[in-house]
Amino acid sequence: MAESLSLKAGVSKKVAESFSKAFFDTIVDALYMGEEVIKVKGLGTFKLIEVESRESVNVTNGERIVIPGYKKISFTPDDTVVEQLNKKEEKQENKVISEEEIVETPVPAIQEDNKNVDTSVSAISYDDDNAESSVPAISEEEENVEAVTPIVPQAENVQEEVEPIEDLVSVPEPDAVETPADELSGIDMLISTPESLEEVRAQFEDAKAKAEAAIEEARKANAEKVRLEKLLSRLEANSVPESMGSESQQEEREGDSEVVTNIAENSIDTDNQSESPEVDDSHSTEEGSTANNAVAVLPGEKKEESIEETKASDESSEEKAPKKKSSTGWIIALLIALLLGTVVFFMYKTSKSIDEVEKVDAVEQASKQPKIEEPKPAPKVEQKDSVSNAANSKENAAKADSVKTDPASKDKKTEQKKEEAPAVPKTHTIRKGESLTRISQKYYGTKDSVNAIIRLNRFSDPNNVPVGARIMLP
Amino acid sequence: MNNKEFIERVSQKTNFETEDVKNLTASMIEAMLESVADGDVVAIQGFGTFEPREKARRKIYNPTTKDFIIVPKKTTLSFKMSPTLKERINMND
Numbered sequence: 001m002a003e004s005l006s007l008k009a010g011v012s013k014k015v016a017e018s019f020s021k022a023f024f025d026t027i028v029d030a031l032y033m034g035e036e037v038i039k040v041k042g043l044g045t046f047k048l049i050e051v052e053s054r055e056s057v058n059v060t061n062g063e064r065i066v067i068p069g070y071k072k073i074s075f076t077p078d079d080t081v082v083e084q085l086n087k088k089e090e091k092q093e094n095k096v097i098s099e100e101e102i103v104e105t106p107v108p109a110i111q112e113d114n115k116n117v118d119t120s121v122s123a124i125s126y127d128d129d130n131a132e133s134s135v136p137a138i139s140e141e142e143e144n145v146e147a148v149t150p151i152v153p154q155a156e157n158v159q160e161e162v163e164p165i166e167d168l169v170s171v172p173e174p175d176a177v178e179t180p181a182d183e184l185s186g187i188d189m190l191i192s193t194p195e196s197l198e199e200v201r202a203q204f205e206d207a208k209a210k211a212e213a214a215i216e217e218a219r220k221a222n223a224e225k226v227r228l229e230k231l232l233s234r235l236e237a238n239s240v241p242e243s244m245g246s247e248s249q250q251e252e253r254e255g256d257s258e259v260v261t262n263i264a265e266n267s268i269d270t271d272n273q274s275e276s277p278e279v280d281d282s283h284s285t286e287e288g289s290t291a292n293n294a295v296a297v298l299p300g301e302k303k304e305e306s307i308e309e310t311k312a313s314d315e316s317s318e319e320k321a322p323k324k325k326s327s328t329g330w331i332i333a334l335l336i337a338l339l340l341g342t343v344v345f346f347m348y349k350t351s352k353s354i355d356e357v358e359k360v361d362a363v364e365q366a367s368k369q370p371k372i373e374e375p376k377p378a379p380k381v382e383q384k385d386s387v388s389n390a391a392n393s394k395e396n397a398a399k400a401d402s403v404k405t406d407p408a409s410k411d412k413k414t415e416q417k418k419e420e421a422p423a424v425p426k427t428h429t430i431r432k433g434e435s436l437t438r439i440s441q442k443y444y445g446t447k448d449s450v451n452a453i454i455r456l457n458r459f460s461d462p463n464n465v466p467v468g469a470r471i472m473l474p
Numbered sequence: 475m476n477n478k479e480f481i482e483r484v485s486q487k488t489n490f491e492t493e494d495v496k497n498l499t500a501s502m503i504e505a506m507l508e509s510v511a512d513g514d515v516v517a518i519q520g521f522g523t524f525e526p527r528e529k530a531r532r533k534i535y536n537p538t539t540k541d542f543i544i545v546p547k548k549t550t551l552s553f554k555m556s557p558t559l560k561e562r563i564n565m566n567d
Contacts, residue, residue, distance in 0.1 A: 007505075011498070016498075019488055019490070019495075019498050019502070020502060020518070022484055022487045023484055023502065024518055024520070025487065026480065026484045026487055027480075027521070028521065028563075030475055030483065031563065032562065032563060037475060038475045039476045039477050039480070040477060040480055040499070042499070042500060042503045043506075044551065044553075046553075070560075070564045071563045072560070072563075073522070073555050075552070077551035077552075082548065082549070082551065084507055085510065085511050085549045085550070086548050086549055
């Protein structure tokens with residue numbers, strides 16, 4: 001120690017020795033004198049720490065002992081010292097690190113193995129997709145739907161054709177898309193979805209072509225309708241009593257509540273009200289049906305788009321699409337309704353309850369009014385019809401679903417019967433809107449058991465399990 | 475007591491100039507660290523031993539970000555009192 005110092009500093013050995021002694025003596029003395037902290041630049045800090053006396057138990061006897069308190073010196077090295085040490089030991093560490101890496105590498109290799117297993121699983125599902133992809137089943141369904149409804153006039157045929165297409169489009173896609181969101185088995189889905197998507201898109205385009213043709217027809221019909229409406233509005237503005245009669249007829253269909261309040265409102269807004277209902281009556285048979293088709297088509301298209309973009313679930317997308325269209329219309333309708341309500345309020349100053357009822361009517365009537373005020377009413381037709389047709393379309397959709405699910409379930413049930421043959425403690429029949437993840441969540445409380453379900457049931461396509469199918473639960 | 479005070483005291487004890495003490499301490503520490511960096515234990519009679527200690531790499535958990543961070547291993551300088559120093563310090567209580 002002293003030698004190295006003498007070499008370094010170029011001092012004699014004696015000096016170096018005495019100095020080093022003095023150096024450490026001062027530290028000790030300082031600590032001894034009650035100095036708590038001694039900082040030496042380039043080395044570190046020495047601290048005097050008092051350890052308090054504490055009780056302990058003699059391990060052999062079980063007796064209690066008091067360990068007397070004492071003082072100790074703690075030393076924390078300077079940052080520079082640590083840096084220096086680590087720098088100098090980097091060379092040595094590098095060798096050690098290389099060894100560590102060798103030890104670590106097997107771990108990722110194992111993970112890769114897992115991935116391989118996953119991919120192999122996905123490959124199986126992928127093959128299954130190809131084998132009995134859901135698309136052919138859908139095409140069959142389409143034909144079935146068409147075959148079921150030839151008796152119905154053409155207009156309805158178009159409508160029903162369009163809606164099943166929507167459903168066909170909407171049903172398979174969300175399932176395919178939902179499952180990755182649920183983390184069914186991420187890799188599997190990612191690989192399997194693109195194909196099904198492509199197939200679905202091919203159908204999409206067909207459906208779109210049909211839908212666009214229908215839309216064009218419907219628009220022509222609307223144009224005619226608008227002209228007739230204008231003519232009627234002029235005629236009806238002159239002849240109030242006629243309009244009253246016409247209104248009452250149509251509004252009886254719409255609802256009893258309206259009829260009660262309509263009389264009051266008719267006197268105020270005769271012009272607005274009278275025009276729209278008559279138009280509907282006159283054109284309801286021929287053009288109305290086409291208009292319905294147009295409306296039905298429009299939601300369909302928007303649904304498709306919304307599905308492509310948002311990839312939402314079946315139900316939500318079906319409900320959202322009409323809402324989107326109607327929303328713009330409803331805003332206009334609400335504004336007009338508010339105006340009407342205020343006018344009515346000032347005119348009659350009747351009770352609030354009546355106002356509210358009138359407002360409700362005004363909203364419905366307001367939806368008709370814009371037709372007259374604005375010559376080209378694509379949104380107006382949608383408003384009215386979407387309200388009325390939303391119900392129709394849903395019913396039709398329900399029919400289409402029922403029609404659709406039958407062949408699909410038949411197709412797959414035959415295959416699944418073989419698979420489900422062994423007796424299982426628990427089974428679950430899939431209802432509409434259920435996903436495998438939801439089922440697993442329901443029965444096991446976690447989404448993790450989805451894979452177990454899929455493995456157990458050996459689904460041909462776990463993304464698209466038909467409604468009504470029985471699945472086994474692990 | 476900071477470095478300045480410490481060096482003054484050493485100079486008082488050794489009758490060296492403070493500048494010389496500074497240089498000497500610096501060179502002494504350098505020599506010490508060099509030998510420590512080589513993995514040697516530097517023992518000083520009546521004071522204690524300095525030796526390099528490897529701190530294994532470890533995981534630390536950040537509770538706010540909920541991350542596990544791996545702190546790489548490093549070497550620090552550890553000091554252990556010699557028994558004589560311990561006695562001296564604890565004698566007069």
